[in-house]
Amino acid sequence: MLVAVALTIAATSFAQGSRRQEISLAYGVAPVTDWVDSYSNLLTGAVLGSDTELTGWGAATLGYSFRVIGGLRVGAQVVYSSNTQKVKGVGPDISNSYWSVMPNVKWNWLNLKIISLYARVGAGLTFAKSEYGDRNESATQWAYQVSPIGIEVGTRIAAFAEAGIGTSGSLIVGARYRF
Numbered sequence: 567m568l569v570a571v572a573l574t575i576a577a578t579s580f581a582q583g584s585r586r587q588e589i590s591l592a593y594g595v596a597p598v599t600d601w602v603d604s605y606s607n608l609l610t611g612a613v614l615g616s617d618t619e620l621t622g623w624g625a626a627t628l629g630y631s632f633r634v635i636g637g638l639r640v641g642a643q644v645v646y647s648s649n650t651q652k653v654k655g656v657g658p659d660i661s662n663s664y665w666s667v668m669p670n671v672k673w674n675w676l677n678l679k680i681i682s683l684y685a686r687v688g689a690g691l692t693f694a695k696s697e698y699g700d701r702n703e704s705a706t707q708w709a710y711q712v713s714p715i716g717i718e719v720g721t722r723i724a725a726f727a728e729a730g731i732g733t734s735g736s737l738i739v740g741a742r743y744r745f
Contacts, residue, residue: 585722590629590742592726594735597625597647598710599664599692622649627647627734629670629742632677637674642667643688645709645733658699666709666733674718682718684728686711692733709733718742 600622624647631641645666652659670688692709695702713730727739 573680581605585744586633588633588641588742590627590631590726590740592627592734592738592740594627594738596736597645597664597733598731599625599662599694599733600649619652619654620649621652622647623663625733625735626696627738627740630671631670637677637684639674640669641670641672642669643711643734644707647733661697663695664692664733666690668709668711668733671713680721681717682724683718684718686713686716686728686730688732693707709710713738717725 600620625645626647627643627645629640629641629643633639643666644669646664648661648663650659650661668688668690670686672684672686674682674684676683688709688711690709692707694705694707696704709732711730711732711734713728713732713734715730716726716728718724718726722744724742724744725740726742727737729737
């Protein structure tokens with residue numbers, strides 16, 4: 567029954583050309599997972615009296631959303647990030663990887679011809695794994711993303727940037743395709 571309803575909605579939106587669905591791919595700098603590990607490095611350095619260093623590359627996000635009504639969209643994002651913590655003179659590096667899944671809500675609050683302004687909020691779970699020498703630890707943590715301001719430029723295909731705080735990053739840039 568649910569599959570039939572979903573197929574009917576998808577077929578109707580495709581036939582009408584309403585472009586209700588969108589997929590996106592983005593890169594974000596300074597995800598909160600790096601922030602937590604940076605604070606951990608500060609504490610480790612203070613306790614052990616050693617020099618610590620964190621190297622990370624940011625976060626990659628793949629998203630999907632569906633327009634419910636007007637400028638309101640609901641969807642989900644999958645986010646991947648990783649970093650390496652080096653504690654010099656103490657032992658091997660600590661490698662951290664994070665996979666997050668977050669349902670989200672996006673509200674386009676200003677729609678012009680090719681420019682849109684929006685806000686996005688999401689919450690979900692992060693599955694974390696740390697490797698230290700021959701030791702492995704896993705944990706499940708809360709994930710979130712609060713982006714009070716975002717801008718899209720384009721129509722069917724668009725580039726976007728958003729600023730906020732969370733698992734996807736503090737400054738996020740990407741592209742999306744609406745169909």
